Amino acid sequence: MSDETTTTAAPKIPAQPGPRRSLLEIDNVTLRFGGVVALDGISFEIHEGEILGLIGPNGAGKTTCFNVMTGVYKPTSGAVRFGGEQVTGRKPHQISRMGISRTFQNIRLFPEMSALENVIVGTDSRHKTSVPGALFRVPRKRPKPEELPEVTATSGLARTWQQLRRSFAGTFGLSRHVLEERAAEAKAMELLRFVGIADRANDAARNLPYGYQRRLEIARALGTEPKLICLDEPAAGFNPAEKEELLELIRKIRDMGVTVLLIEHDMRLVMGVTDRIVVLEFGRKIAEGAPAEVSRDPRVVAAYLGESTDAA
Numbered sequence: 318m319s320d321e322t323t324t325t326a327a328p329k330i331p332a333q334p335g336p337r338r339s340l341l342e343i344d345n346v347t348l349r350f351g352g353v354v355a356l357d358g359i360s361f362e363i364h365e366g367e368i369l370g371l372i373g374p375n376g377a378g379k380t381t382c383f384n385v386m387t388g389v390y391k392p393t394s395g396a397v398r399f400g401g402e403q404v405t406g407r408k409p410h411q412i413s414r415m416g417i418s419r420t421f422q423n424i425r426l427f428p429e430m431s432a433l434e435n436v437i438v439g440t441d442s443r444h445k446t447s448v449p450g451a452l453f454r455v456p457r458k459r460p461k462p463e464e465l466p467e468v469t470a471t472s473g474l475a476r477t478w479q480q481l482r483r484s485f486a487g488t489f490g491l492s493r494h495v496l497e498e499r500a501a502e503a504k505a506m507e508l509l510r511f512v513g514i515a516d517r518a519n520d521a522a523r524n525l526p527y528g529y530q531r532r533l534e535i536a537r538a539l540g541t542e543p544k545l546i547c548l549d550e551p552a553a554g555f556n557p558a559e560k561e562e563l564l565e566l567i568r569k570i571r572d573m574g575v576t577v578l579l580i581e582h583d584m585r586l587v588m589g590v591t592d593r594i595v596v597l598e599f600g601r602k603i604a605e606g607a608p609a610e611v612s613r614d615p616r617v618v619a620a621y622l623g624e625s626t627d628a629a
Protein backbone atom coordinates (compact mmCIF):
# COMPACT_ATOMS: atom_id res chain seq x y z
CA MET A 318 0.00 0.00 0.00
CA SER A 319 1.31 3.51 -0.81
CA ASP A 320 1.53 6.27 1.80
CA GLU A 321 -1.57 7.93 0.41
CA THR A 322 -3.65 4.80 0.76
CA THR A 323 -2.47 3.97 4.29
CA THR A 324 -5.43 4.17 6.63
CA THR A 325 -5.27 6.87 9.29
CA ALA A 326 -5.74 6.41 13.02
CA ALA A 327 -9.26 6.18 14.45
CA PRO A 328 -10.70 9.74 14.58
CA LYS A 329 -12.82 9.23 17.71
CA ILE A 330 -12.23 8.17 21.30
CA PRO A 331 -11.22 4.53 21.79
CA ALA A 332 -13.91 2.21 23.17
CA GLN A 333 -14.00 2.16 26.96
CA PRO A 334 -13.36 -1.17 28.65
CA GLY A 335 -15.99 -2.24 31.14
CA PRO A 336 -19.20 -4.21 31.41
CA ARG A 337 -20.80 -4.92 28.03
CA ARG A 338 -24.24 -3.38 27.59
CA SER A 339 -26.74 -4.68 25.09
CA LEU A 340 -26.94 -2.31 22.12
CA LEU A 341 -29.31 -4.23 19.87
CA GLU A 342 -31.74 -7.01 20.69
CA ILE A 343 -33.35 -9.30 18.17
CA ASP A 344 -36.22 -10.77 20.14
CA ASN A 345 -37.89 -13.91 18.78
CA VAL A 346 -38.03 -12.58 15.21
CA THR A 347 -39.84 -14.56 12.54
CA LEU A 348 -40.12 -13.42 8.92
CA ARG A 349 -42.09 -15.31 6.29
CA PHE A 350 -42.06 -14.65 2.58
CA GLY A 351 -45.17 -16.56 1.51
CA GLY A 352 -44.25 -20.18 2.21
CA VAL A 353 -40.55 -19.43 2.90
CA VAL A 354 -39.61 -18.96 6.54
CA ALA A 355 -36.51 -16.78 6.16
CA LEU A 356 -36.14 -16.18 9.92
CA ASP A 357 -37.64 -18.58 12.40
CA GLY A 358 -37.82 -17.29 15.99
CA ILE A 359 -34.35 -15.74 16.01
CA SER A 360 -33.09 -14.13 19.24
CA PHE A 361 -29.67 -12.67 19.97
CA GLU A 362 -28.05 -9.51 21.32
CA ILE A 363 -25.26 -7.32 20.06
CA HIS A 364 -23.19 -5.87 22.89
CA GLU A 365 -21.86 -2.33 22.81
CA GLY A 366 -18.26 -2.21 21.58
CA GLU A 367 -18.01 -5.75 20.24
CA ILE A 368 -17.43 -7.23 16.80
CA LEU A 369 -20.15 -9.83 16.32
CA GLY A 370 -19.98 -12.28 13.42
CA LEU A 371 -23.19 -13.49 11.78
CA ILE A 372 -22.45 -16.61 9.80
CA GLY A 373 -24.23 -19.52 8.16
CA PRO A 374 -24.50 -21.32 4.83
CA ASN A 375 -26.08 -19.68 1.77
CA GLY A 376 -29.74 -18.85 2.30
CA ALA A 377 -29.45 -19.16 6.11
CA GLY A 378 -31.11 -15.76 6.69
CA LYS A 379 -28.13 -13.48 7.41
CA THR A 380 -28.97 -10.68 4.96
CA THR A 381 -32.65 -10.94 5.88
CA CYS A 382 -31.59 -10.37 9.48
CA PHE A 383 -29.79 -7.14 8.40
CA ASN A 384 -32.88 -6.13 6.45
CA VAL A 385 -35.10 -6.56 9.49
CA MET A 386 -32.67 -4.58 11.68
CA THR A 387 -32.46 -1.71 9.20
CA GLY A 388 -36.20 -1.46 8.48
CA VAL A 389 -36.18 -2.89 4.94
CA TYR A 390 -38.49 -5.69 6.12
CA LYS A 391 -40.96 -5.72 8.99
CA PRO A 392 -40.87 -9.03 10.88
CA THR A 393 -43.97 -11.22 10.75
CA SER A 394 -43.61 -11.46 14.54
CA GLY A 395 -41.07 -10.54 17.20
CA ALA A 396 -39.25 -7.29 17.82
CA VAL A 397 -35.94 -5.50 17.29
CA ARG A 398 -34.81 -2.99 19.90
CA PHE A 399 -31.86 -0.63 19.60
CA GLY A 400 -30.59 1.07 22.76
CA GLY A 401 -33.85 -0.05 24.38
CA GLU A 402 -36.00 1.64 21.69
CA GLN A 403 -38.27 -0.17 19.25
CA VAL A 404 -36.87 -0.42 15.73
CA THR A 405 -39.71 -2.57 14.38
CA GLY A 406 -42.10 -0.48 12.30
CA ARG A 407 -39.68 2.41 11.75
CA LYS A 408 -38.53 3.49 8.30
CA PRO A 409 -34.92 2.88 7.16
CA HIS A 410 -34.00 6.59 7.34
CA GLN A 411 -35.37 6.83 10.90
CA ILE A 412 -33.34 3.77 11.90
CA SER A 413 -30.26 5.30 10.29
CA ARG A 414 -30.78 8.40 12.44
CA MET A 415 -31.07 6.19 15.53
CA GLY A 416 -27.51 5.04 14.79
CA ILE A 417 -27.57 1.89 12.64
CA SER A 418 -25.88 1.93 9.25
CA ARG A 419 -24.93 -0.78 6.79
CA THR A 420 -23.09 -1.75 3.67
CA PHE A 421 -24.52 -4.05 1.00
CA GLN A 422 -23.46 -7.41 -0.37
CA ASN A 423 -23.74 -5.91 -3.87
CA ILE A 424 -21.99 -2.55 -3.76
CA ARG A 425 -24.49 0.34 -3.93
CA LEU A 426 -22.71 3.60 -4.69
CA PHE A 427 -23.65 6.60 -6.84
CA PRO A 428 -21.40 5.63 -9.76
CA GLU A 429 -21.14 9.07 -11.42
CA MET A 430 -20.44 10.93 -8.17
CA SER A 431 -16.92 11.26 -6.79
CA ALA A 432 -15.79 9.18 -3.84
CA LEU A 433 -15.91 12.33 -1.70
CA GLU A 434 -19.46 13.18 -2.83
CA ASN A 435 -20.63 9.64 -2.10
CA VAL A 436 -19.54 10.10 1.52
CA ILE A 437 -20.92 13.65 1.76
CA VAL A 438 -24.36 12.33 0.72
CA GLY A 439 -24.25 10.10 3.82
CA THR A 440 -23.26 12.95 6.12
CA ASP A 441 -26.01 15.18 4.61
CA SER A 442 -28.74 13.59 6.70
CA ARG A 443 -27.15 15.36 9.67
CA HIS A 444 -27.50 18.89 8.20
CA LYS A 445 -29.56 21.30 10.26
CA THR A 446 -30.15 24.09 7.72
CA SER A 447 -33.74 24.37 6.45
CA VAL A 448 -34.41 24.39 2.69
CA PRO A 449 -35.16 28.20 2.66
CA GLY A 450 -32.04 28.71 4.80
CA ALA A 451 -29.97 26.82 2.24
CA LEU A 452 -31.56 28.64 -0.74
CA PHE A 453 -31.11 32.13 0.69
CA ARG A 454 -27.93 31.20 2.53
CA VAL A 455 -28.99 32.71 5.86
CA PRO A 456 -28.26 33.22 8.70
CA ARG A 457 -24.66 34.23 8.22
CA LYS A 458 -21.92 33.55 10.72
CA ARG A 459 -18.38 34.89 10.97
CA PRO A 460 -16.10 31.99 9.95
CA LYS A 461 -12.91 30.90 11.67
CA PRO A 462 -9.76 31.57 9.55
CA GLU A 463 -9.59 27.87 8.55
CA GLU A 464 -13.20 28.01 7.34
CA LEU A 465 -12.57 30.87 4.89
CA PRO A 466 -12.51 29.96 1.16
CA GLU A 467 -8.98 29.06 0.12
CA VAL A 468 -6.94 30.98 -2.45
CA THR A 469 -5.39 28.23 -4.54
CA ALA A 470 -4.86 29.94 -7.92
CA THR A 471 -1.33 31.34 -8.30
CA SER A 472 -2.11 34.24 -10.66
CA GLY A 473 -4.58 35.92 -12.97
CA LEU A 474 -8.31 36.50 -12.73
CA ALA A 475 -8.91 33.24 -10.89
CA ARG A 476 -6.65 34.39 -8.04
CA THR A 477 -8.29 37.84 -7.89
CA TRP A 478 -11.74 36.21 -7.77
CA GLN A 479 -10.68 33.81 -5.00
CA GLN A 480 -9.15 36.68 -2.98
CA LEU A 481 -12.35 38.71 -3.35
CA ARG A 482 -14.44 35.74 -2.24
CA ARG A 483 -12.21 35.23 0.81
CA SER A 484 -12.30 38.85 1.89
CA PHE A 485 -16.10 39.03 1.30
CA ALA A 486 -16.59 35.97 3.50
CA GLY A 487 -14.28 37.47 6.15
CA THR A 488 -16.26 40.74 6.20
CA PHE A 489 -19.85 39.54 5.78
CA GLY A 490 -19.54 36.01 7.13
CA LEU A 491 -20.59 32.69 5.61
CA SER A 492 -24.08 31.22 5.69
CA ARG A 493 -24.67 28.34 8.06
CA HIS A 494 -25.40 26.24 5.00
CA VAL A 495 -21.95 26.91 3.51
CA LEU A 496 -20.29 26.22 6.86
CA GLU A 497 -22.18 22.93 7.10
CA GLU A 498 -21.10 22.03 3.56
CA ARG A 499 -17.50 22.70 4.47
CA ALA A 500 -17.75 20.69 7.67
CA ALA A 501 -19.35 17.78 5.75
CA GLU A 502 -16.59 17.88 3.16
CA ALA A 503 -13.86 17.92 5.82
CA LYS A 504 -15.52 15.04 7.65
CA ALA A 505 -15.94 13.04 4.43
CA MET A 506 -12.28 13.58 3.59
CA GLU A 507 -11.28 12.41 7.06
CA LEU A 508 -13.35 9.24 6.56
CA LEU A 509 -11.75 8.56 3.17
CA ARG A 510 -8.36 8.89 4.87
CA PHE A 511 -9.56 6.59 7.64
CA VAL A 512 -10.50 3.80 5.20
CA GLY A 513 -7.34 4.43 3.15
CA ILE A 514 -8.68 5.78 -0.15
CA ALA A 515 -8.15 9.55 0.16
CA ASP A 516 -5.80 9.51 -2.84
CA ARG A 517 -8.83 8.89 -5.12
CA ALA A 518 -11.26 11.30 -3.39
CA ASN A 519 -12.13 13.14 -6.58
CA ASP A 520 -12.50 10.13 -8.88
CA ALA A 521 -15.97 8.98 -9.93
CA ALA A 522 -16.98 5.95 -7.86
CA ARG A 523 -17.41 3.83 -10.99
CA ASN A 524 -13.74 4.38 -11.91
CA LEU A 525 -12.40 3.17 -8.57
CA PRO A 526 -10.83 -0.28 -8.27
CA TYR A 527 -13.15 -2.87 -6.72
CA GLY A 528 -11.37 -2.88 -3.33
CA TYR A 529 -11.65 0.93 -3.16
CA GLN A 530 -15.37 0.75 -3.88
CA ARG A 531 -15.85 -1.65 -0.98
CA ARG A 532 -13.91 0.69 1.33
CA LEU A 533 -15.90 3.64 0.02
CA GLU A 534 -19.12 1.87 1.03
CA ILE A 535 -17.72 1.57 4.54
CA ALA A 536 -16.70 5.25 4.62
CA ARG A 537 -20.18 6.23 3.48
CA ALA A 538 -21.81 4.07 6.14
CA LEU A 539 -19.57 5.70 8.78
CA GLY A 540 -20.63 9.15 7.52
CA THR A 541 -23.94 8.89 9.36
CA GLU A 542 -21.98 8.58 12.64
CA PRO A 543 -23.49 5.20 13.50
CA LYS A 544 -23.31 3.44 16.85
CA LEU A 545 -23.65 0.13 14.99
CA ILE A 546 -22.34 -0.66 11.53
CA CYS A 547 -23.51 -3.80 9.72
CA LEU A 548 -21.05 -5.05 7.11
CA ASP A 549 -22.55 -7.50 4.59
CA GLU A 550 -19.72 -9.62 3.17
CA PRO A 551 -17.22 -6.75 2.98
CA ALA A 552 -14.39 -9.09 1.92
CA ALA A 553 -16.25 -10.65 -1.04
CA GLY A 554 -13.87 -10.80 -3.99
CA PHE A 555 -10.81 -9.76 -1.96
CA ASN A 556 -7.39 -11.40 -2.21
CA PRO A 557 -5.61 -12.50 1.02
CA ALA A 558 -3.64 -9.23 1.36
CA GLU A 559 -6.80 -7.14 0.94
CA LYS A 560 -8.58 -9.33 3.49
CA GLU A 561 -5.77 -8.73 5.97
CA GLU A 562 -6.11 -4.94 5.48
CA LEU A 563 -9.87 -5.17 5.88
CA LEU A 564 -9.44 -7.05 9.13
CA GLU A 565 -7.29 -4.20 10.42
CA LEU A 566 -9.88 -1.64 9.28
CA ILE A 567 -12.71 -3.49 11.06
CA ARG A 568 -10.70 -3.45 14.30
CA LYS A 569 -10.05 0.28 13.86
CA ILE A 570 -13.77 0.93 13.39
CA ARG A 571 -14.46 -0.88 16.67
CA ASP A 572 -11.62 1.02 18.37
CA MET A 573 -13.20 4.33 17.45
CA GLY A 574 -16.28 3.29 19.42
CA VAL A 575 -18.53 1.82 16.71
CA THR A 576 -20.02 -1.64 17.34
CA VAL A 577 -19.65 -3.97 14.34
CA LEU A 578 -21.94 -6.70 13.02
CA LEU A 579 -20.18 -8.69 10.33
CA ILE A 580 -21.62 -11.13 7.80
CA GLU A 581 -18.72 -12.98 6.23
CA HIS A 582 -18.16 -16.31 4.52
CA ASP A 583 -14.39 -16.36 4.98
CA MET A 584 -14.01 -18.33 8.23
CA ARG A 585 -10.40 -17.29 8.78
CA LEU A 586 -11.41 -13.64 8.69
CA VAL A 587 -14.42 -14.19 10.94
CA MET A 588 -12.44 -16.22 13.46
CA GLY A 589 -9.61 -13.69 13.43
CA VAL A 590 -11.61 -10.54 14.05
CA THR A 591 -14.84 -11.29 15.95
CA ASP A 592 -15.42 -11.37 19.70
CA ARG A 593 -18.51 -13.57 19.38
CA ILE A 594 -20.32 -15.38 16.61
CA VAL A 595 -23.99 -16.19 15.94
CA VAL A 596 -24.63 -19.04 13.51
CA LEU A 597 -27.80 -19.35 11.44
CA GLU A 598 -29.02 -22.26 9.37
CA PHE A 599 -32.35 -22.43 7.51
CA GLY A 600 -33.52 -19.29 9.34
CA ARG A 601 -32.78 -20.69 12.81
CA LYS A 602 -30.00 -19.85 15.26
CA ILE A 603 -28.00 -23.03 15.73
CA ALA A 604 -25.07 -21.72 17.81
CA GLU A 605 -23.72 -18.64 19.57
CA GLY A 606 -20.48 -17.99 21.44
CA ALA A 607 -16.78 -17.24 21.25
CA PRO A 608 -15.13 -18.11 17.90
CA ALA A 609 -13.19 -21.10 19.28
CA GLU A 610 -16.29 -22.50 20.94
CA VAL A 611 -18.48 -22.06 17.85
CA SER A 612 -15.95 -23.58 15.48
CA ARG A 613 -15.96 -26.80 17.57
CA ASP A 614 -19.76 -27.00 17.75
CA PRO A 615 -20.87 -30.20 15.95
CA ARG A 616 -24.02 -28.49 14.56
CA VAL A 617 -21.89 -25.75 13.01
CA VAL A 618 -19.42 -28.24 11.57
CA ALA A 619 -22.33 -30.25 10.13
CA ALA A 620 -24.00 -27.14 8.68
CA TYR A 621 -20.79 -26.15 6.92
CA LEU A 622 -20.13 -29.66 5.66
CA GLY A 623 -23.69 -29.74 4.31
CA GLU A 624 -24.78 -32.65 6.48
CA SER A 625 -28.14 -32.88 8.21
CA THR A 626 -28.03 -31.18 11.62
CA ASP A 627 -30.21 -33.98 13.01
CA ALA A 628 -27.37 -36.37 12.37
CA ALA A 629 -24.90 -34.24 14.35
Ligand SMILES: Nc1ncnc2c1ncn2[C@@H]1O[C@H](COP(=O)(O)OP(=O)(O)OP(=O)(O)O)[C@@H](O)[C@H]1O
Binds near residue numbers: 350374377382
Ligand atom coordinates in the same frame (compact mmCIF):
# COMPACT_ATOMS: atom_id res chain seq x y z
N1 LIG B 1 -37.55 -10.82 -0.76
C1 LIG B 1 -37.59 -12.14 -0.63
N2 LIG B 1 -38.63 -12.87 -1.11
C2 LIG B 1 -38.69 -14.21 -0.96
N3 LIG B 1 -37.74 -14.93 -0.34
C3 LIG B 1 -36.67 -14.27 0.14
C4 LIG B 1 -36.53 -12.85 0.04
N4 LIG B 1 -35.37 -12.47 0.62
C5 LIG B 1 -34.81 -13.60 1.07
N5 LIG B 1 -35.58 -14.66 0.79
C6 LIG B 1 -35.31 -16.05 1.15
O1 LIG B 1 -34.99 -16.07 2.53
C7 LIG B 1 -33.96 -17.02 2.79
C8 LIG B 1 -32.79 -16.33 3.47
O2 LIG B 1 -32.13 -15.49 2.52
P1 LIG B 1 -30.91 -14.55 2.89
O3 LIG B 1 -30.57 -13.77 1.67
O4 LIG B 1 -31.22 -13.80 4.11
O5 LIG B 1 -29.78 -15.62 3.20
P2 LIG B 1 -28.23 -15.36 3.47
O6 LIG B 1 -27.88 -16.15 4.67
O7 LIG B 1 -27.94 -13.91 3.51
O8 LIG B 1 -27.60 -16.05 2.18
P3 LIG B 1 -26.25 -15.67 1.35
O9 LIG B 1 -25.09 -16.08 2.19
O10 LIG B 1 -26.38 -16.54 0.13
O11 LIG B 1 -26.29 -14.22 1.04
C9 LIG B 1 -33.59 -17.66 1.47
O12 LIG B 1 -34.34 -18.84 1.34
C10 LIG B 1 -34.07 -16.62 0.47
O13 LIG B 1 -34.38 -17.22 -0.77
